[in-house]
Each structure stands twice: as C-alpha cells, then as structure tokens.
Amino acid sequence: AQKVTQAQTEISVVEKEDVTLDCVYETRDTTYYLFWYKQPPSGELVFLIRRNSFDEQNEISGRYSWNFQKSTSSFNFTITASQVVDSAVYFCALRDSNYQLIWGAGTKLIIKP
Amino acid sequence: GAGVSQSPSNKVTEKGKDVELRCDPISGHTALYWYRQRLGQGLEFLIYFQGNSAPDKSGLPSDRFSAERTGESVSTLTIQRTQQEDSAVYLCASSLTGRTGTYEQYFGPGTRLTVT
Numbered sequence: 451a452q453k454v455t456q457a458q459t460e461i462s463v464v465e466k467e468d469v470t471l472d473c474v475y476e477t478r479d480t481t482y483y484l485f486w487y488k489q490p491p492s493g494e495l496v497f498l499i500r501r502n503s504f505d506e507q508n509e510i511s512g513r514y515s516w517n518f519q520k521s522t523s524s525f526n527f528t529i530t531a532s533q534v535v536d537s538a539v540y541f542c543a544l545r546d547s548n549y550q551l552i553w554g555a556g557t558k559l560i561i562k563p
Numbered sequence: 564g565a566g567v568s569q570s571p572s573n574k575v576t577e578k579g580k581d582v583e584l585r586c587d588p589i590s591g592h593t594a595l596y597w598y599r600q601r602l603g604q605g606l607e608f609l610i611y612f613q614g615n616s617a618p619d620k621s622g623l624p625s626d627r628f629s630a631e632r633t634g635e636s637v638s639t640l641t642i643q644r645t646q647q648e649d650s651a652v653y654l655c656a657s658s659l660t661g662r663t664g665t666y667e668q669y670f671g672p673g674t675r676l677t678v679t
Contacts, residue, residue, distance in 0.1 A: 485667060487670075492672075493652065493672060493673055494670060494671070494672045494673070495654065495656075495670035496670075497667045497668070497669065497670075500667050541605065541606070550608055550611065550619070551596075551606075551608075551668065553605050553606045553608075554605065555604070555605040556604075556605050
C-alpha cells in the first residue's frame with residue numbers, strides 16, 4: 451500500500467536556524483513522483499517541488515533544498531537560514547502509477563523572530 | 564495567467580440544508596480534484612475528474628456528496644442535508660493531466676464550510 455509519513459507534527463525554531471522536515475514514503479511501484487507543498491496561514495496550498503523516482507539528485511532552490519534517498523525511502527526538505535515567512539504547514543505527497551496524490555499529515559513549522 | 568478559483572470563499576449553513584461549492588480550474592487543465600481538509604488535519608481525497616468523467620468517486624464520504632463537471636471546466640461539489648461533521652475547508656485542484664502525466668496539482672484558495 452502507498453503511504454506517506456511525516457512524523458514531525460510540529461517544529462518550532464528561531465529565525466535563521468536551519469530546519470529539516472522529514473518525509474518517508476512507501477510504495478511498491480518503481481515509477482513514482484514525490485512532491486512538497488506549502489500551506490501558509492492564508493490556507494492556499496503552494497507547490498514547491500516534484501521529484502521522480504529515477505532522479506536521485508538533490509535539488510537546491512535558494513534557501514530550500516531536498517534530499518531524496520531511495521535506499522531509505524525518504525524525501526526530506528531543508529530550509530536554511532529560516533525566516534518568519536517560512537512559517538506554514540508543509541505537506542509531502544506521493545504519486546505512483548495511479549493519479550491520486552497520497553498525502554502526509556503535514557508538519558507545522560513555526561519560525562520565531 | 565489565472566489560477567484555480569473557488570466560490571464562495573466562506574459558507575455558513577444550517578444543518579440539513581444543501582450547499583453547492585464551485586471550482587474553476589486553470590484553463591486547459593484536464594484533471595480536476597476535490598479534497599476536504601478538516602481543521603488542523605491533512606488533505607482527504609474526495610473525487611477526481613478526467614475531463615467530464617469521474618473515474619474515481621471512492622473518496623466521497625457518503626451519498627449526500629456528489630460532484631459534476633461540465634465542459635471540461637467548471638466543477639460543482641454538492642453536499643445535501645449538511646451535517647456538522649461536514650464543516651471543513653473544501654479544496655479544489657487542477658492539473659494538466661491525471662492518469663499518466665506527472666504534472667503537479669495547483670490548488671484553489673478553498674471554500675470554508677461551517678455547518679451550524
């Protein structure tokens with residue numbers, strides 16, 4: 451069965467600290483896609499990144515970076531030098547041979563000034 | 564270009580009344596999805612449209628829930644005889660394709676439904 455686990459329900463850090471959000475997934479498919487979405491307090495989900503199962507290269511986009519490791523079925527998300535505007539709920543999601551996205555429960559990230 | 568829009572943004576209704584929620588996807592997006600998000604929780608899949616047909620309605624929680632899509636565009640989610648447990652934010656998303664594509668879903672702002 452497909453499953454996405456975000457074990458961290460809530461993380462609170464002080465501004466400028468680095469923070470990593472964990473995502474562990476389960477799937478039997480060899481072809482699948484992983485996503486991260488951000489949901490700020492305004493509520494609208496914002497797409498951050500898509501990674502397919504054949505591309506294990508890590509990606510960096512500004513202060514954001516993603517570490518995809520098939521060996522541990524993990525797709526972790528790191529924010530470097532966090533800012534208050536990064537405060538949001540972050541969701542990890544998996545899409546396999548079906549069309550549905552299987553969502554994690556989300557991690558609430560609080561960045562304190 | 565315009566993103567996914569949803570209306571109304573907020574809806575307060577009395578228990579037992581019917582409500583209709585509307586979603587306008589991004590133009591050209593063939594796939595459309597409805598989700599429900601209860602306060603402080605993750606997303607719960609409701610239904611998926613590919614074009615105007617809904618190959619998977621398995622997420623609809625009861626027969627009080629129905630959805631349709633016309634013209635491969637607008638979709639409406641109808642909840643009949645609303646109950647208090649229906650209170651949630653209803654999110655709509657669209658993507659370029661659903662079945663085989665890899666395209667990410669783009670979300671609307673949601674409709675916050677409160678059943679009193």
